[in-house]
Amino acid sequence: MGSSVGRVRWHLVMSLDGFAAGPDHSLDWMSGLKLRPGVHQEAIDTLGAVLGGRRGYDALARRSPGEASRQPYGGAWRGPVFVLTHHPEDAIPDPGITFLSCGVAEAVEIGLAAAEGKDLELHSQDIARQCVELGLVDEFYVHLAPVMLGSGIRLFDRPGIDPVRWNLVHDGDPAEAVDLRYRPANRA
Amino acid sequence: MGSSVGRVRWHLVMSLDGFAAGPDHSLDWMSGLKLRPGVHQEAIDTLGAVLGGRRGYDALARRSPGEASRQPYGGAWRGPVFVLTHHPEDAIPDPGITFLSCGVAEAVEIGLAAAEGKDLELHSQDIARQCVELGLVDEFYVHLAPVMLGSGIRLFDRPGIDPVRWNLVHDGDPAEAVDLRYRPANRA
Numbered sequence: 460m461g462s463s464v465g466r467v468r469w470h471l472v473m474s475l476d477g478f479a480a481g482p483d484h485s486l487d488w489m490s491g492l493k494l495r496p497g498v499h500q501e502a503i504d505t506l507g508a509v510l511g512g513r514r515g516y517d518a519l520a521r522r523s524p525g526e527a528s529r530q531p532y533g534g535a536w537r538g539p540v541f542v543l544t545h546h547p548e549d550a551i552p553d554p555g556i557t558f559l560s561c562g563v564a565e566a567v568e569i570g571l572a573a574a575e576g577k578d579l580e581l582h583s584q585d586i587a588r589q590c591v592e593l594g595l596v597d598e599f600y601v602h603l604a605p606v607m608l609g610s611g612i613r614l615f616d617r618p619g620i621d622p623v624r625w626n627l628v629h630d631g632d633p634a635e636a637v638d639l640r641y642r643p644a645n646r647a
Numbered sequence: 648m649g650s651s652v653g654r655v656r657w658h659l660v661m662s663l664d665g666f667a668a669g670p671d672h673s674l675d676w677m678s679g680l681k682l683r684p685g686v687h688q689e690a691i692d693t694l695g696a697v698l699g700g701r702r703g704y705d706a707l708a709r710r711s712p713g714e715a716s717r718q719p720y721g722g723a724w725r726g727p728v729f730v731l732t733h734h735p736e737d738a739i740p741d742p743g744i745t746f747l748s749c750g751v752a753e754a755v756e757i758g759l760a761a762a763e764g765k766d767l768e769l770h771s772q773d774i775a776r777q778c779v780e781l782g783l784v785d786e787f788y789v790h791l792a793p794v795m796l797g798s799g800i801r802l803f804d805r806p807g808i809d810p811v812r813w814n815l816v817h818d819g820d821p822a823e824a825v826d827l828r829y830r831p832a833n834r835a
Contacts, residue, residue, distance in 0.1 A: 475787075475802075478665070597831075598829065599663075600827075603791075607802070615664040625793040625794070639825060641813035644822075
């Protein structure tokens, strides 16, 4: 109450071909990936709450039977975690997670309130997509991994929509494309 | 003969969500996109030949009845253009285009020979994917547009493959992810 409202950030590691995860939400392909030093700590310092989706949670719960390993940022951050689901009654319970069964906009409101002025991170691409369409996303922050997956959980799966335009946050023109060159890793 | 062999480069503008084109190979979403000044000229200066695919060619031929407008780089570059197709007999003919009906590896060989030491560009994501799997791509050069499409022609559509790893060409660690921040364009 009275504190400033944090931002809604859509924050993820994405494959070079536009996948947030491999088939069945697999994250194995991230092994060996290097993030810029400090990137994790910056995210943790500004993170107030997390909103995830049911499919991602179920996949994580199957892979990680221990509750601690289901925490965002591998447990390096602690705080309110929400999972939005139509059926909270059949979710694997976890004392660190609050299951919500409401609309996306209301879930975001709840998450922002719990974040107490810090940022709310969206950890579900399906929820993020809905938030984009509702105009609720303040920032899209992506770590583009030098890996192509060929299939998996798409960043933004929404046939029939008009193109959604973003402004790149950098010193130049916000509508400018980012140039990236890659060589096959097996031919170093 | 005797000249050095050029590189095979997979060069494209890609949407932020991993599409090389919209549905039906539409490129309308690229309007307003800004490329780094000089990027076109650099590509043209080093380009020796182009290899495209039949679906992309057909879509282009439908949209651009005039032959000149079907030229790569809007006609600013002139040189050998090949289109690989199983059925050259029913393609809309174009004096500027040679239709090939052979395997991908042979088409690349023909393209490189025609490029006379300059680079061969792959303008079909399907052919590029096959070239990646055959180990024939020397460089992946992408201009990442600040636009999400939601559907379209995927960069690298290949379920069931092992992750394909690339090395980022830059001063730092080649396995490092690229950090990019965006804000919604409609909330400048």
